Amino acid sequence: MPEPTALPNDASLKVYAATDPERLYVLATEPARTARSLYVPEVLKLVELLTGQRSQAATDCAVRLGEHAARLVPAPGAAKLMDHVVRELGRRSTPVHLRPHFEQAPASEDPVTEFRARLLHELALGGRGLLDEPYTTYQEGLRKLGHPLSWLPLTSFHFEHTVRERAWSPGDMLGSMSPEELYARYPATAPTATGAGAGRAALHTPDDRRTEVAVDPFAELGRSAAEFFTLPEPLDPADFNSALLTALGATSLAGLTAETLAAAHTTADDVIGDLYVAAASGGVWGDSRPGAYCRLSTWRALYALMGLDLSVPHGHAVRAAADHRWLRLAPARRTGDFFFGDLSDTAFAVLDPTRTRVAVIAATDTD
Template sequence: MTRETDEAARLVATRPVRESEALFAGLPDDLRAPGVELRACVLGELALIGAGAGRGRMDAYAERLRELGHPLGRLPGHRLDVEHRFGVRVRGLGSVKTVRQLRARFPEVPPSEAGADAGLHAVGVPDDARAQAAARPFVAGGWARTPEVRFFALPEPLEPGDLGMAFLRQLPLDCLEGDGTAVACVTTPDDVLNELFSAACYGGVGGQGQGGAYARLFAWESLYALMGLPADVPFLDAVRATPDHRWVRFLASTPWFHRDTADLGLAVLDPSRTRVAVLAATDTDVMAPDGSARP
């Protein structure tokens, strides 16, 4: 898959769209046929730059991919507004690596006794399939540590303003074990989606980027998992549901985080205010003597 994604990215970056259109002269009958995967990735890359849709051959090919069940076929053929940050890097704004940087960029959630009390009564809800989907961008990108993904149920609704560090500190999270400064800040769904996309697209220090087409797919699958949405929910319906969720980023100077190249903590409160999803990921280029990433 990496070879096709790399080649697709190169083609889209180096040739006009009208030249790429010539690749789609015929329609496939089998996803395993030569060239089908490359063409699917080209369509995915074109969607990310706002090109390709509205061209007859490409639209027909995309529809055939959907009919054949190609994983990229379910993605929108055009870039959604919530994806506006994909691939955009602002000078001076790299990865958030420290608690101080997080505080400087996002509004901090104030301490909350109600949040701390609610955290004490949270109950873990194991879901391996959902956890794997949420972690996919980081696993595919080869981040140094497998992300910690946990889901919790609450006996009573949690006020959105109480989803902060006071609440998170009471949960049985490996990433928050130990002493150290910790902070939680309010964020937005486009910020979360962009972080998921970037994790897969650019890859970890010891991993490999997945290319835009699959990074986009993995980001959406992860977002759906964090929101607790079934895979068959239409993308625009998922986007409409995002304001009903509470989105929080967190970081902590605990032993779990590497505090090196990239750290990310996410917590999401669902519209019922009784379900919380938590994801923590960390990456590093500091290696142990055996060549593995330090724990």
């Protein structure tokens, strides 16, 4: 196999991107370069040059490059290149330039359908509001095919602002927060004796399917857990605190006390930010996921934490999240049996509107 053609200098490449983007597409898809690996710095450079242009021609060439990669999966680097094209187009391109690429109905046997589904929902995540043709028709086509991404909305709620911010922060990782850092940023809760009593009286209510969905964003981290509890009577919101949580008997909180577990008030939009970053980063040793699938995993996990059926509309779920009470948790360093206390410790608890059901979710990672 001959060596791939050497790329022109950067100045020439920029000129080609503006005046002859087809030349960049040919360079990126050259057989010798494809045989070596699609996901190499020189190909990524060509992707970014194409997506950095605002012309229809450059956008078309970038889309064709993503489709080319989709057809070659599972060739080395093909899936990563496809997702890189999706991410760059989602950030830089306009729905106007991408509109022609959604005018053909999706087909289950066409690998390009997967590329376009990811691109459609990368645009939606970016808050583009894809509420007109042909985007809605393409989404309906995906729904008829049973494509998992078709469950997601084509709009990005303001509620997802932390997801949008963190989705476009390359290399963003979960980070551990000490109790002191937690209380410096969030309103603290104080432990109460009545909270501890309510925790001891709670009933553990295992739900394997709900647990699986709730922790899915943390799948690549070293350790994760989600558990659900039912209280014998409605809880006074003032008793939703570390004393209650450490008395529940949750696996992730084993070995912690009301004094070594910090708990502070937060909101669900904060929770989904951590869920998304965990899925997107893959942790220290795991693999990241495409942005659209990170968003899917995040939404599904949110529904699981609140005990909602997936048939509930997303807007209703946002309103329901506001009716729940949320706590962000931070264990004192090197305490408890679950957390590594190293690179990434994150944990939350949620109390439902009836004040009788509590969910606890936690994850930890280390190198």
